[in-house]
Amino acid sequence: MTEPTHAHSPRVALARVAALLAVLLAVAASLSERITGRGVEPAEPAASRVLPDLHDMTAPPGTVVEVIVAPTPAGDSAVKALLHELAWRRPDLRFATTDTWPDTVSVEHVLTLGDVSPTPRSRRVWQSGIAAYWTVERE
Amino acid sequence: MSAWSGPVLALVLGWAGWRWLHRLPGSPPPAVLIPLLGVGGVGAWVLLLESVGLPATPLTQGVPVVLFAAASLAAPRSNTTTAGRPGVWAIAATCAAIPSAILAAGRPAAGWDFRYLWGLKAAVFAGAGHHDPSWLAWPAHAFAHPDYPPMWSDLIATSIRFGADPAAAAAAWQAPLVFALAASCWHAARGAPAGLRAAAAAAGAWAPVVTLPVHGGYAEPLLAFLVAAALASLPAMLRGETGGVLAAAAATAALALTKNEGMALAAGVALAAAISGARRRAWPVGAALVVAVLAWRTFMWSHGIEGEAIAIDGGRIAPRLPDAPAAVAQVLSLPLVLIALAWALVIVALALCAAPATLAIPAVWLVAAVLVYLTTPNDLAWHLRWSLDRVLAAPLPGFIALALGSAWSPHRAAPPAPGKRPGAAPSA
Numbered sequence: 001m002t003e004p005t006h007a008h009s010p011r012v013a014l015a016r017v018a019a020l021l022a023v024l025l026a027v028a029a030s031l032s033e034r035i036t037g038r039g040v041e042p043a044e045p046a047a048s049r050v051l052p053d054l055h056d057m058t059a060p061p062g063t064v065v066e067v068i069v070a071p072t073p074a075g076d077s078a079v080k081a082l083l084h085e086l087a088w089r090r091p092d093l094r095f096a097t098t099d100t101w102p103d104t105v106s107v108e109h110v111l112t113l114g115d116v117s118p119t120p121r122s123r124r125v126w127q128s129g130i131a132a133y134w135t136v137e138r139e
Numbered sequence: 140m141s142a143w144s145g146p147v148l149a150l151v152l153g154w155a156g157w158r159w160l161h162r163l164p165g166s167p168p169p170a171v172l173i174p175l176l177g178v179g180g181v182g183a184w185v186l187l188l189e190s191v192g193l194p195a196t197p198l199t200q201g202v203p204v205v206l207f208a209a210a211s212l213a214a215p216r217s218n219t220t221t222a223g224r225p226g227v228w229a230i231a232a233t234c235a236a237i238p239s240a241i242l243a244a245g246r247p248a249a250g251w252d253f254r255y256l257w258g259l260k261a262a263v264f265a266g267a268g269h270h271d272p273s274w275l276a277w278p279a280h281a282f283a284h285p286d287y288p289p290m291w292s293d294l295i296a297t298s299i300r301f302g303a304d305p306a307a308a309a310a311a312w313q314a315p316l317v318f319a320l321a322a323s324c325w326h327a328a329r330g331a332p333a334g335l336r337a338a339a340a341a342a343g344a345w346a347p348v349v350t351l352p353v354h355g356g357y358a359e360p361l362l363a364f365l366v367a368a369a370l371a372s373l374p375a376m377l378r379g380e381t382g383g384v385l386a387a388a389a390a391t392a393a394l395a396l397t398k399n400e401g402m403a404l405a406a407g408v409a410l411a412a413a414i415s416g417a418r419r420r421a422w423p424v425g426a427a428l429v430v431a432v433l434a435w436r437t438f439m440w441s442h443g444i445e446g447e448a449i450a451i452d453g454g455r456i457a458p459r460l461p462d463a464p465a466a467v468a469q470v471l472s473l474p475l476v477l478i479a480l481a482w483a484l485v486i487v488a489l490a491l492c493a494a495p496a497t498l499a500i501p502a503v504w505l506v507a508a509v510l511v512y513l514t515t516p517n518d519l520a521w522h523l524r525w526s527l528d529r530v531l532a533a534p535l536p537g538f539i540a541l542a543l544g545s546a547w548s549p550h551r552a553a554p555p556a557p558g559k560r561p562g563a564a565p566s567a
């Protein structure tokens with residue numbers, strides 16, 4: 001239960017000043033975001049520039065695909081960025097690197113990026129740019 | 140043009156809902172209620188389709204909306220017209236929102252969280268016709284936060300199902316959200332002079348989370364609108380007016396399905412309803428929260444979809460506490476400081492003049508945010524760097540509007556009932 005508040009009481013005056021200042025600060029924050037350089041368009045991800053178009057990669061929807069990336073000086077962060085971009089390019093597929101591959105799922109489809117080969121039992125069925133798509137024969 | 144299919148569908152649905160509800164006492168104006176019922180209705184319908192095993196398609200999403208809109212023509216018409224001509228300040232507020240809406244809608248979404256989180260999941264949901272649990276549960280997809288409530292992705296997916304490109308679809312949604320946010324701020328600030336209401340609306344329409352290209356396609360504009368809509372409905376809800384209660388319930392359910400912060404804010408609205416004098420009449424707000432949270436969490440649990448391991452664990456929190464100030468200092472920037480100061484002033488204004496139950500909303504949200512940061516499995520400074528500005532900025536426009544409205548129209552406690560001591564606990 002609060003006591004009744006009157007329009008000209010000091011607490012109301014203080015609340016009004018606070019609310020007005022909050023408006024001004026919010027506007028200033030919006031302006032400063034632009035002045036400090038965050039108003040620019042986000043750059044295209046580096047992984048997007050590296051990967052070729054994957055639309056004609058002949059993997060049916062729902063296929064789980066192991067991704068093997070050739071060693072890169074950029075390390076794990078570059079591999080992660082490539083995985084994110086692969087998911088964006090082909091949301092109908094499920095990609096994972098060897099490190100994150102679930103034990104319960106057998107590897108039957110492989111996508112290699114760069115100068116690297118999968119197991120000898122693999123057969124290349126598609127290639128574009130640095131990407132090659134392979135199917136793995138069952139033992 | 141297919142990018143506009145989702146927003147148009149939602150607005151038709153919202154219009155139909157508004158025809159049924161606008162006569163109820165305390166209902167927000169159409170500029171708030173139509174988009175609120177529209178986005179909430181689309182999100183709820185997708186969950187309903189999923190629960191009965193039907194795929195979301197243009198047919199299963201479009202036909203029911205058309206039928207509902209046709210049925211709404213039979214809704215009784217209001218005999219009284221409460222809305223007069225828009226004043227000059229209302230027109231000014233609309234004019235302020237127009238360029239922001241055009242800019243947002245004309246710029247295809249390109250932010251990181253859009254490309255690899257909201258937009259990605261929208262493309263997956265659109266392709267599968269449902270919240271594809273096998274995709275969400277795939278361990279390598281943890282980066283896309285499979286546990287996040289799905290409504291923003293569902294809205295984008297609706298347009299994708301009609302043939303839209305995801306980036307264009309997300310951009311098209313921004314336009315109605317900008318207007319809806321501005322209108323909600325205008326309505327939440329009622330009680331303040333019209334010029335200040337226009338300022339609140341403009342501050343909402345030009346909030347950084349709405350207009351910055353780096354945030355293009357993020358869920359924050361939707362979150363900002365839903366918070367503002369909930370706050371715009373709050374006074375009527377606290378008075379127990381049916382229209383205000385139902386609008387607050389719709390906003391609460393939609394918030395709970397929009398980001399984890401939305402869930403905390405929704406819990407705050409429900410708590411405000413529970414501790415207010417109108418709690419018996421405001422029960423739909425709590426029910427909406429429970430239903431929305433359970434709908435998504437049950438889906439997650441039943442399919443083994445996991446999120447980040449955030450546990451309220453004293454063993455994890457205690458070592459973080461000494462490092463927290465340094466981590467916050469690392470991410471401080473001028474905009475962040477300004478936003479934090481604005482929040483402090485808003486809390487002061489609300490504490491001085493708003494209904495006491497109102498403070499439950501920022502309190503729950505703030506506690507939840509602090510706990511999430513203190514228990515995050517990520518590096519704290521990294522987590523703060525990539526989220527703190529948005530976490531603080533998204534709900535701010537609605538709260539600023541409410542602070543303005545409260546400061547110019549201070550809450551007056553109900554006089555004690557005859558025979559009761561002043562200060563005694565109020566009866567429900």
